[in-house]
Amino acid sequence: MADDVPFVLGSSKYDQKTFKGRFRHFIDVIDPRLLFTGQRKLNESVEMLKDFQDGKSTFSNAELWAAQKVKQAIIHPDTGEQLPIPFRMSGFVPFGSPIVVGMLIPTKSLAITGFWQWLNQSHNACVNYCNRNATQETSMKDFLTGYGGAVGSAVSIAVGIQILIRKSSNLKPATQTLIRRFIPFPATATASVCNVALMRRRELETGIEVLDSNNKAIGVSKIAAVKALQETALTRFFLPMPILIIPPVVMSFVEKNSLV
Numbered sequence: 001m002a003d004d005v006p007f008v009l010g011s012s013k014y015d016q017k018t019f020k021g022r023f024r025h026f027i028d029v030i031d032p033r034l035l036f037t038g039q040r041k042l043n044e045s046v047e048m049l050k051d052f053q054d055g056k057s058t059f060s061n062a063e064l065w066a067a068q069k070v071k072q073a074i075i076h077p078d079t080g081e082q083l084p085i086p087f088r089m090s091g092f093v094p095f096g097s098p099i100v101v102g103m104l105i106p107t108k109s110l111a112i113t114g115f116w117q118w119l120n121q122s123h124n125a126c127v128n129y130c131n132r133n134a135t136q137e138t139s140m141k142d143f144l145t146g147y148g149g150a151v152g153s154a155v156s157i158a159v160g161i162q163i164l165i166r167k168s169s170n171l172k173p174a175t176q177t178l179i180r181r182f183i184p185f186p187a188t189a190t191a192s193v194c195n196v197a198l199m200r201r202r203e204l205e206t207g208i209e210v211l212d213s214n215n216k217a218i219g220v221s222k223i224a225a226v227k228a229l230q231e232t233a234l235t236r237f238f239l240p241m242p243i244l245i246i247p248p249v250v251m252s253f254v255e256k257n258s259l260v
Contacts, residue, residue, distance in 0.1 A: 007064040009053060034073040034090035042082075045070040078134035086123075087130040099123055103188075104247055106180040108166075110159050117154040117187055125150065125195075138199075146199035154191035158183050181248035188244060192236035200229055 005013045014028075015021035045067035051057045052064055059067075073090045074082055086095045102116040125147045132138055161183050165176050207220040208228060 004061060005065075007052070007061045007068075009049065009068070013065050028069055029073070029089050030092055031069075031073070031090055032094050034070065035085060035088070035094065037070055037074065042070060042074055046075075076130070076134065083130050084126075087126045089127075089131060092127060096123060100184075100243060103184040104181065104244070106177050108162070108180075110162055113158045113162050113183065114155045117158045117184075117191075118151055120188065121147070121150045121154050121191055121195075124192075128195075142199060142202070146195045149198040150191040150195035153194045154187045157190055158187040161186070178248075178252055181252065182245070185240060185244040188240045189237045192240070193233045196229065196233045196236055200232070203229065 007013075012021070012025045012028075014024045016025065048057070048059055048064065048067040049071060052059070057064065073088060076083055085091055099116065099120045103120060107113060125143075129138070129143055161179070165171065165179055168176075171179075203225040204222065206225075207222040208225045209217045210219050210221045210224050212218050
């Protein structure tokens with residue numbers, strides 16, 4: 001049982017060297033039940049962890065892991081401030097799912113298409129900013145630049161495809177609907193890459209810290225910064241693929257075979 005694992009402050013109770021461990025840790029992080037945690041429970045969890053740190057804890061490993069889960073879900077590790085409920089990682093699914101549904105509903109309206117793309121990028125930007133690494137200062141200028149680039153690219157691509165569909169008079173209505181179902185993916189994926197490039201462009205100039213096997217900084221490298229940025233951008237591009245590609249494919253199959 002994971003709860004029987006000896007408690008280590010600031011660590012995960014799951015093995016982060018395995019996919020299964022990382023997956024279970026991620027499920028813990030986005031657990032929507034944490035949204036219903038009250039102030040009393042949060043205070044008790046913080047005190048419990050403080051007692052452990054001071055060597056006065058009499059709680060079990062399971063209780064300590066649960067307390068850390070609550071604290072990490074609500075309090076930013078760098079600033080010590082409580083995160084707004086809609087922008088906590090535990091709220092990503094409950095608050096993000098309606099937006100995804102809105103994007104996936106085919107529509108001919110340019111305004112509605114642009115609205116859902118704007119709302120999606122705004123929500124993502126707020127989640128990223130609230131959960132940012134606050135040990136490295138992010139200026140408001142950089143944040144707004146990244147946000148503007150993400151919104152601009154997402155809206156322009158989504159609306160642009162809609163306009164092309166309108167002008168393509170030789171496309172059948174069924175084909176137009178099919179294409180509209182897939183609009184969210186290229187818009188969202190491109191916006192994510194644009195956001196990463198704009199937000200982290202300074203790293204290409206200054207470089208990033210390189211750590212040895214003991215997690216000790218051994219220097220700063222611009223080559224490592226380029227590699228990190230490329231891999232992050234590539235990941236961000238393909239990350240929304242399952243949720244924005246699979247549902248349209250399934251719905252098209254269902255409709256084509258008259259299953260509904």
